[in-house]
Structure formats: structure tokens, C-alpha cells
Amino acid sequence: DYDTDQTSVSVAYWFALADVLETGITVIHTNPGNAPPNIPDSYHFRPPFGWMNDPNGFGRFGGRPHLFYQHYSHGLRWNTMHWGHAVSSDYLRWRHMPIFLFPSEDLTARPDRRGGAYSGSAVPLADGPGIRVFFTEQVQDRIPEQQIQLTATSSDLIMAGNADVILPYRPLDEGLTADFRDPYVFRGPDGLWKMLLGSQSSEGGVVLLYETHDHTAASGWTYIGKLLVEKHYRTTAIECPCLLPLDGPATDPATRWVLILGLMNSEDQSTRRKNLTMAIVGWFDGQTFAKEFEQELDFGADNYAFQAFVDGDAIVGIGWLANWADTGPAIDFPTAMTLPRNIHLSAGELHTPPIGAAESLRSHILDRTRLAAGEQVSFINGAVEILFELEKPGVHFHLKLEHPTVRLDVVVDDDGLAICHGDDAAESPHYIAKGARPKRLRIFLDYGSIEVFADRGRWAGTKRISGFEPIQSARLIAEAGAVLHATVWALKP
Ligand code: FRU
Structure with a gap:
């Protein structure tokens, strides 16, 4: 039960650990006068309360899809990060779980030391249904090496155990800033474990590559080099990289x-986007990446920190349905995740x-x-x-x-396909898929969002x-x- 003036939200929540797997967490707003607007039935994932940003550790573990996410449950603003958690059977109907990962005690004990358990990834344990998270x-106050990489395991998929530091320092003499985060761990084509990290340098955003034979050991991660330097839209940093066959x-x-890369502080002059998600297709031999072509993963403004994994013979991914430039003071209810996408x-x-x-999700045809x-x-x-299907x-x-x-x-015109959004017609930003000539549009409207898919997701x-x-x-x-x-x-909700 908590009440915080920071958020003007009062929430009581109840769970008994034994019940959680059966019933999830029930959230009751006890202070209607001061509560945020009741969120109507909606089909996008949202946390039960509080702040949410990136999806983390997205994967199928113990047979079921799990979604972890950057979370601060005590307020509607970004603050000391925890990993929230939900489990599903179909990626659409989620059951809220207890907070999975907590920041280390010296952070929670001192609220002025903001930071916490930032974004990362998860791999299944070799024995049993649990996971290892990175x-x-x-x-x-640990400048310049502010950002360090940790690992922790959970054998019950309810809560992570104690974390060990695996990379206390970023590579030296590489012209990198202190940004050194969002470890994405996966098995490479050569059978070794690889780790990507997002960083920045004066040349642009950087993806760093590490590798190890044994990702369960606390030491042993070897720095291989910069996998990629990205300057698209004059971006300064890469966040949340992930790489999949x-x-x-x-x-x-x-x-x-x-x-897949989150571009931070980019300057998209035409739409004023500061964050966007790029996808670069190419070949990865375990040490280097050779680009074939690149494509924006989303032409809108609000699909960031997208994380994907290989689920059987499909790739499934999900993004944060928001961006850093306009999630400041205007946030008056928890943000959502995008629809999961292939x-x-x-x-x-x-x-x-x-x-x-x-x-x-379709319940019945309205028209x-x-x-x-x-x-x-x-x-x-x-x-x-x-x-919508075009006759001609x-x-x-x-x-x-x-x-x-x-x-x-x-809008569909000579420029392509656009979403125009804003208060004032002339000033409002246009998000454009340049050159798109769609024949078919699938538009998902929800309380608080629009998602437009043209020509089967092109x-x-x-x-x-x-x-x-x-x-x-x-x-x-x-x-x-x-x-x-x-x-x-x-x-259906
Ligand atoms: C991306 C990001 C990550 C970081 C996290 C912190 O949205 O900035 O780089 O790990 O959010 O919450």
C-alpha cells in the first residue's frame, strides 16, 4: 500500500507469492479523487502502475513468453530502475508478476543516487526452466566508469538472485563516452557467446562486441571491438542493440x-524525431558485421528500444510505445508496449x-x-x-x-504514407514512410495510440x-x- 505525492496516485496492491502464478497482481485505485483517469479496456501491454520504458529480456522461457521491462513502481516519472515482469501464453494476454530485478542496495538506500537496473537481455539456463539475465x-557518482555490466540468475522465473559484476570498465582508448549499456547476449555463429553493448563516441553511436566461451563465469568476457559506428540522423548514441539470424x-x-538499434539524440529534421529504431540487414561472422541494406523499423515516433528474439521459426519483437523527447511532464498514466510484431x-x-x-483480439465486426x-x-x-483496402x-x-x-x-500522397499528429494542423509533425504506395492499411487504434501497418507489414x-x-x-x-x-x-481487452 503506498501513496506518493510525486505521482498523485494512490495504489493498493496485493499479492501472495503463492497466488501470483495463479492470479497475477490485482491493482485497486483507492483514491478516486486523486487517481489518474481510469484506463479503459485496452489491448496494449501496460504495467499495473508506475513508470515503464524499454522491454528487457524478452523471450520464451519454461515454454511461455516472458516480458521484463524498465520499471519504477512508485511514480509516473523515470527514476531508479527495476525490472518489471509479466508472463503470457500468446504475447497478447499478460499476467503481471512481482518485480523481478531490484537495483543494488546502495542505490535504493540513497535516493539521490539515481540509476538502477538498466536494460538488458535474458538467456535460458542450461538446466531447468530458469534464466540468466544480463x-x-x-x-x-562513479564517473567516468558510471555504467557497469552485471549478471544474475533466477531458477523460478519469479525473482532474480544476487547479481555479479561481469564488466566493470568500458574499453579504454576507444574514444568512447561513459555510455556503455544494455547488454544483449546471444549465441554467435561460431558457437561462442556474444554480447553487444550500446555506446557513443565523437564519430556517432557505437555498438561494442564482446565474447566468451562460458557466459556463466563472472569473468572471461573479451572485448572484440566496435561492431558498428552509426551516424544516421546524426545520432550520438546507440541504445538497446540486438542481433538475430x-x-x-x-x-x-x-x-x-x-x-536492431535504438538511435538516441538523432536529428530527423523533417519529423523532429529524437529517438528511432533502425534495422540493418547483413551478415555476421561472429566478429564482424557486413551491411547489405538498412531500413527504419518504424516510421512513427513511438517504437523505441525494440527487442526481439527467435521463437521457433519466427522472430518476435516488441518496442516501447513512447520516446524520450515527449514522455516528460505530459505523462499522466503508464505508457504501453507496441503490439508484438514478427x-x-x-x-x-x-x-x-x-x-x-x-x-x-478481434471480437466482432462493427462495420x-x-x-x-x-x-x-x-x-x-x-x-x-x-x-482499409484500396479499390484502385x-x-x-x-x-x-x-x-x-x-x-x-x-495520409497517402506523392510523398508516401504519413501519420499527421498534433494540435495545430500546420505545425504538427508528419511521420512519413517515404515513397510508400500502399494497397492495404491495417490500422490499430487503442486508447492512447495508433499503429499503422501497410502492405502486410512492409x-x-x-x-x-x-x-x-x-x-x-x-x-x-x-x-x-x-x-x-x-x-x-x-x-477484446
Ligand atoms: C533506452 C534507455 C537504455 C537504458 C534505459 C534506462 O530507452 O535509455 O539505454 O538502459 O533506457 O531506463
Whole structure:
């Protein structure tokens, strides 16, 4: 039971460890006068309360998908980081679990030493259903080596045990800043364990590569070098890198890999994005990465710190449905994660559609209609999926989504496919998939977000919308001859 003036939230929460696996945690807002707006039924993952950012340790362990995440349960602002935790059977319906990973005691005992258990990854234990996690600890008064890498194990998948330091120092003489974080551990094509870390230098964002024969040993990680220096959008730093075999087994040298990177402090002049997620496709031989092509994983502003893993014959990933530039004072309720997405190559391009199971969210069809210019489709629910198919491809059109406070348009014109969002039409940012000529749009609306998938995931655009007002209709503004066939599904919470 806690009450904190920092957040104007009062929450009572109850759990008995024995019950947690059965029932999850129940959250009851006990102070309605002062509580945040009740979050309506929504189908995106959110923490039960408090602040959330990056997905961490995303994977299938003990047979079930687990999602860990950067979490501060005592308030709605970023603060000393813990790992929150949820478990699912289908990536869509999540059960909240107790906090999994706590920052070390000297951080919690001194609130002025902000930092905590930062982002990282998880691998299954060789024996039993548990996991080993790798994460960064940030200690603010240990400059310049502020960020150190740790590991901890959990055999019950409920709570991590004591952590050991595995990398206390970043590589010297490499022109790197103190940024040295977000360990992503995986088995390389040569059978050795690899670790990627995000960093920055005067040349741009950097991905560092380490390797070891035995990732269970506290020492033994060897620095291999800079895997990549990234300058896209003049980014200064890389956060949350991950690397996965994309179109074949890791051990086959012909297999393409996808390197997914969070770009920090980027300068996307046209849309003013400060954070975005890049995907670079190429070949990884265990020590070097040879780029074939790169693609933005999302043309929106709010899909960051995306983390993915190989689940059987598919790659499944999830991102934080927010970004650092606009999650400051405006946050009045916990942010969400994106819909989980599959990543695959098709005709030489990366596709990131929602996972197939997302269709199981559909409860019933609210409308099925043919829209010509000026007509609209209405839906009372705020949580819907709309499929738009163009009768004649190539035409320009503009969908005006009615929201009580913000402008929200989906536009297809000569420039490509755009989400326009903001208060003022002229000033509002346009997030653009340049050159996109979609034939089919799948739009997921939820309380607080829009996700647009074009042509089976060839383009994905995600935008957080502040507030919980439902979007209730889509009006077609189009040139003569533009006709859209619309199907609207109400989605289950
Ligand atoms: C990315 C990030 C990570 C860091 C974490 C801290 O969003 O800045 O680099 O580990 O958030 O919460």
C-alpha cells in the first residue's frame, strides 16, 4: 500500500507469492479523487502502475513468453530502475508478476543516487526452466566508469538472485563516452557467446562486441571491438542493440542477420524525431558485421528500444510505445508496449506485421463498408482494428480520424504514407514512410495510440496519443475515384 505525492496516485496492491502464478497482481485505485483517469479496456501491454520504458529480456522461457521491462513502481516519472515482469501464453494476454530485478542496495538506500537496473537481455539456463539475465547498473557518482555490466540468475522465473559484476570498465582508448549499456547476449555463429553493448563516441553511436566461451563465469568476457559506428540522423548514441539470424540458421554463413538499434539524440529534421529504431540487414561472422541494406523499423515516433528474439521459426519483437523527447511532464498514466510484431524478409525488404495471433483480439465486426470521398465509418469503441483496402491502387487519400483533442490523419500522397499528429494542423509533425504506395492499411487504434501497418507489414508506423479519449470515426477525404473498402473490428481487452 503506498501513496506518493510525486505521482498523485494512490495504489493498493496485493499479492501472495503463492497466488501470483495463479492470479497475477490485482491493482485497486483507492483514491478516486486523486487517481489518474481510469484506463479503459485496452489491448496494449501496460504495467499495473508506475513508470515503464524499454522491454528487457524478452523471450520464451519454461515454454511461455516472458516480458521484463524498465520499471519504477512508485511514480509516473523515470527514476531508479527495476525490472518489471509479466508472463503470457500468446504475447497478447499478460499476467503481471512481482518485480523481478531490484537495483543494488546502495542505490535504493540513497535516493539521490539515481540509476538502477538498466536494460538488458535474458538467456535460458542450461538446466531447468530458469534464466540468466544480463543488465547494466548505472551509478551516478562513479564517473567516468558510471555504467557497469552485471549478471544474475533466477531458477523460478519469479525473482532474480544476487547479481555479479561481469564488466566493470568500458574499453579504454576507444574514444568512447561513459555510455556503455544494455547488454544483449546471444549465441554467435561460431558457437561462442556474444554480447553487444550500446555506446557513443565523437564519430556517432557505437555498438561494442564482446565474447566468451562460458557466459556463466563472472569473468572471461573479451572485448572484440566496435561492431558498428552509426551516424544516421546524426545520432550520438546507440541504445538497446540486438542481433538475430533472419533467414536461416545462425551457423550458416549465407544467413542474413538483422541488427536492431535504438538511435538516441538523432536529428530527423523533417519529423523532429529524437529517438528511432533502425534495422540493418547483413551478415555476421561472429566478429564482424557486413551491411547489405538498412531500413527504419518504424516510421512513427513511438517504437523505441525494440527487442526481439527467435521463437521457433519466427522472430518476435516488441518496442516501447513512447520516446524520450515527449514522455516528460505530459505523462499522466503508464505508457504501453507496441503490439508484438514478427520480423521477416520478403522480396528483399524487411516486414514487421503484428504477430498472427493479433487476429485473436478481434471480437466482432462493427462495420464493413465501401467508402467514397466525404464518407465516414463510425465506431463507438476506442479499441478497434480497421482494414482499409484500396479499390484502385495509386490514388491519393486522406483519412481523418476523429479525436476530441488532437489532429490525427493518415495520409497517402506523392510523398508516401504519413501519420499527421498534433494540435495545430500546420505545425504538427508528419511521420512519413517515404515513397510508400500502399494497397492495404491495417490500422490499430487503442486508447492512447495508433499503429499503422501497410502492405502486410512492409511499413509500420506507431504514434502515442496522450490522453484516453476514444477515436470514434474515420472520414475519407480523397480525390475522385479513390474508394476504400473498410472492415472494422471491435477488439477484446
Ligand atoms: C533506452 C534507455 C537504455 C537504458 C534505459 C534506462 O530507452 O535509455 O539505454 O538502459 O533506457 O531506463
